[in-house]
Amino acid sequence: MCMERASCREDFEVGIICALSLEYNAVSYLFDEFWDEDGDQYGRAAGDPNNYTTGRMGHYSVVLALLPHMGKANAASAAASMRASYSGLRLVILVGICGAVPYSWGSEILLGDVVISKTVIQYDLGRQYGDQFIHKDTIDDSIGRLNKDIHNLINIFETDRGLDWLEKRAVYFLQQIHNKVARTKRRTKYDYPGASNDKLFEPTYRHKHHVSPDCICRHCASDKDPVCEVALGSSCADLGCDEKHLVTRERLFARHYDHDVHELAIHLGAVASGDKVVKSAVYRDKIARETGVIAFEMEGAGVWDEVPSFVVKGVCDYADSHKHKGWQNFAAATAASVSKAILERYIRTDKAMKPPVGADEYDRRDGGSRNASATPIPRPNVGAMTEQDPRLMEERHIDGPFNATFSNSGPGDQFNAPGGTQNISRGNGNQFPGATFHGPVQFG
Ligand SMILES: [Zn+2]
Ligand SMILES: [Zn+2]
Ligand SMILES: [Zn+2]
Known part of the structure; x- marks a missing residue:
């Protein structure tokens, strides 16, 4: 388990990027512990100007960066630096606030709702003709495709059960933020502004x-x-x-x-990312019609190009001329809450394992064959590991034969040992170490 403090930068698998300090504030309230209370412990790569906050959120080591300025170029260079410093990142979430298209694909989006990007569209990229603007909006040019890992994560929230769970869990974390500020001078900061x-x-x-x-x-x-x-x-x-x-x-x-009860709703869809602040309902609706986006923001496209990422943003306005800042803190809090809930559904991947002491000897004695019947060193049932590409085997590091984390898939009983705790899962099909499911789960 990753409850212990990350020992080096490579241990961080999850990054969060915020463009505004008010977004950073909301995210900070959901850290379970900070690891930089006595100053930064992890350093950064040469040439990386970012300032990082490190700590634990749930069972993940999380590195949080606040961008110096808004916009795509800033976001892209900060994300590239983050990747250089934290090379083990598998998931970066851009958390913050956005303007929404108020009625999208038959569903209403309200202030305080949260949008999760299935894709990011650079709506200001394209060709301006005399009479019209042609968007460069096919998957291959201006739209980013989610990587498989993130796609699978987000896909769950497209199911009714997955979405219901996420909304419920996010409400729990929103309450956690309220509890943290309850006895401080900021006690009303994250209150629901009201219908x-x-x-x-x-x-x-x-x-x-x-x-x-x-x-x-x-x-x-x-x-x-x-x-x-x-x-x-x-x-x-x-x-x-x-x-x-x-x-x-x-x-x-x-x-x-x-009117004072808030119902958190989450929407998945395409998010428009551009360097313009949209303050026109007519323009908003035109772009929405042409590209199918459900929200507007300014950093997603930059981050998307650099790291495996997606956008989680709370709706603070309708991208029209009447917009004001009254919903920003609340929207930032709902987005932070949804992000933390998403992380709970992000299944941890087995760490690369080191060969045990004496592994060389083991390899020699069985002639390098993983299927040898005589095994001189006691090993747990490594199941599917025997089917691994031998090059991958070489890259694995096993601290000790029983301190390993591994899992396998396929028919029959499964053995796994996340964090050294040995589990046997009975039955057929894929098994998910480190995750708990209640009731039937549909993976689409
Ligand atoms: Zn750990
Ligand atoms: Zn006037
Ligand atoms: Zn007005």
Whole structure:
């Protein structure tokens, strides 16, 4: 098990990247322990400017990096440096906040919901023609394909049971954040802002001076007309944005009797990643129609190119002109909670094993054959290891014959020893050391 402190950088399998300090804050509350309380223990590779926070989240050693600035290029260079320093990373999650497409593929997305990327689309890549913009949006050019490991992880959450579990577990971790801040000066920081503050205006209804008749806002009718600078930085209430133009949200309406109760919902889909902050409902809906994205953010494409990664972002606005920062902390907390829950479903992979002392002798005596019937050194049943490519065998390091972690798959009883605890799983099929399932589990 990885409950013990990672001994070196190579021991870290999971990385988290945040673009904003408010995102970093929420993630920090979900670390079970920090390993840098007495200063950094792990160092970094030459040329890596990143600042890292290290610790344990669940049963994973996690390295957390906060980007110096937003945007794709910063994210890409930080992720490349992270990979250079932490070469054992198998999974990097970009955790934070995003703007959502409020109605996607028949389902509503509300503020505080969380989006998980099945793919990342660089929607601002493409060719601008006189009359139209053609997206470079096929899998092979601007869209990143999930690596197999991450695809399999996320696939589970596309099942009803997997998603229900994830939502329930995320609520548990959200409560953990609330508990941690409960007795501090930040006790209200992660409170649910309330359904009455989740306002979605009609896409063509602009955020501008509706009541003050003497500025350029007066002439603003369509999405292309100018709006004054003051309006851009003002709240809907100050400008007089009329709530008659709000869109009814079925999910909020359905629980109108209890506006202060939050129901965490998670959506999987394509996420748009670009260097522009989207503040236009018309543009948002146009990109959503053309590419099928359900959310907008700014770092995914950069990280995606460099490390095996995906995006988990809480919805803090609808990428329209009325957006404001009131939901950012809460959205960051829901995203952090979902990320920690996802990690619980990330099955640990056996560590490479060192040959036992005397292994050379063993190899000589049985002529290098793994199928020799006489075994001079007692070994646990290594099952499928005998079917491994011999080159892989050489790379394995076994600390001692019984201190090994291994598993096998196929018919019959399975033997595994995660962290040195020996288990036998009865029955047929693949076995999953280190994971506990209740009831039937469907792997799609
Ligand atoms: Zn361990
Ligand atoms: Zn104005
Ligand atoms: Zn407004």
